[in-house]
Amino acid sequence: MNFRPTRFFWLVATTLLITTVLWAGANQDSLLRASLSPWRALAQLAGLWSTSTAILALLSIVRSSAMEFFFGGLDQAVRLHRKLGLAALLLQGGHVLFMTIFLASRGVSVALALVPEASNVRRLDIVVAYALLLLGALAYGRWLRHEWWLRLHRLIGLLFLAGIVSASTLNGVTQAFEPLRTWVVILFLLGSVAWIYQAFLFRAYGPRFRYQLVTATLRNHDIVDLLMRPTDKRMMYLPGAFVFLRVPGFKGSNRELHPFSISSSPNERELRLSCRRVGDYTEQLATLASLAPNQTRDLDLYGPFGAFTPHHYAPYRRMIWIGAGIGITPFLSMVAFERGNQDFRRIWLYYAARSPEDAVYDQELKDNIARADSLID
């Protein structure tokens, strides 16, 4: 198999390597004398790796193009975030387990690793570890409804940050070695900035474009097209990109921003989102179709984000595109862009819809394919 390391791979590998080298520096005497208990070593490493992966998980979902560079687009970053989050939680569990085994092997009460009140200092890190393991089990075991998971999700980042502070201030390996302490402080600061930006600052300081709704058209019983034009500066984007949509005044618009792929061509000034009704927010979007023609509506678009675009695969001249249901939206943009991109590729587009009535973009696709610069089947 041909393994090509990505930027994400190098980022994770470098972070863990620095953490491990500094941990070895902190334990150099006992490592040289081979007197470090393997259980203690595993407990320390699992704790420090958990910290490192948790910070990377927080950084991965920062909605910024700088972070997209490392994580290969926000859509990909969200997938990596899930893996990093799971790794951080498992390592946290490993830390507790190895610490317990280490204490037991020394004939010391395991309560010191498991009960917050067992030692003379109140161990907030143990409370945090339990809270994280519980939330992790609820989330990854899929026992929570998606809405509840979203609500608790922010708490996980905050808990990790609280856990790092409380674990690092204890008289342990981090405290004992200045370079390791500095590294953990750097990680902590990066994670905190990422968390605060994501939770509080993104709406005000993120890449926001104000658009005005031109038309909202119901394409069938549950798909609505929102066509909008910029009121100030126009968003420049690649075909296949997505944005976060905020409609001021909509219920829940301050709590959560909803992602939608752009379904129009970047060549056009007017930007289109095609949204399928599946829940509270998209139900409200559908009501925009009943606005009177003279009623205007301002919309905020945050973005563009994502790396799901043919531009990222420039050397590949033959491509297979597969879309299903409303998942056709990024391909609508790509195919529309083919009308004038003066590039030639051989593309096979496969599109599945539940019924002919659900294939509402069929004609549009056919029209654009007929005028495309590439050969599309």
Ligand SMILES: Cc1cc2nc3c(=O)[nH]c(=O)nc-3n(C[C@H](O)[C@H](O)[C@H](O)COP(=O)(O)OP(=O)(O)OC[C@H]3O[C@@H](n4cnc5c(N)ncnc54)[C@H](O)[C@@H]3O)c2cc1C
């Ligand atoms: C990158 C990206 C691009 C997208 N592009 C489009 C697009 O072009 N057009 C379009 O119609 N939709 C698109 N979506 C999906 C769209 O964001 C959601 O359908 C919308 O946010 C749902 O909001 P809601 O409040 O209406 O529904 P909700 O009430 O949030 O959800 C409705 C139902 O779906 C479940 N659900 C919602 N999101 C998830 C999830 N992530 N994981 C598991 N279950 C979930 C909920 O539990 C609920 O049962 C895209 C999503 C992403 C991530």
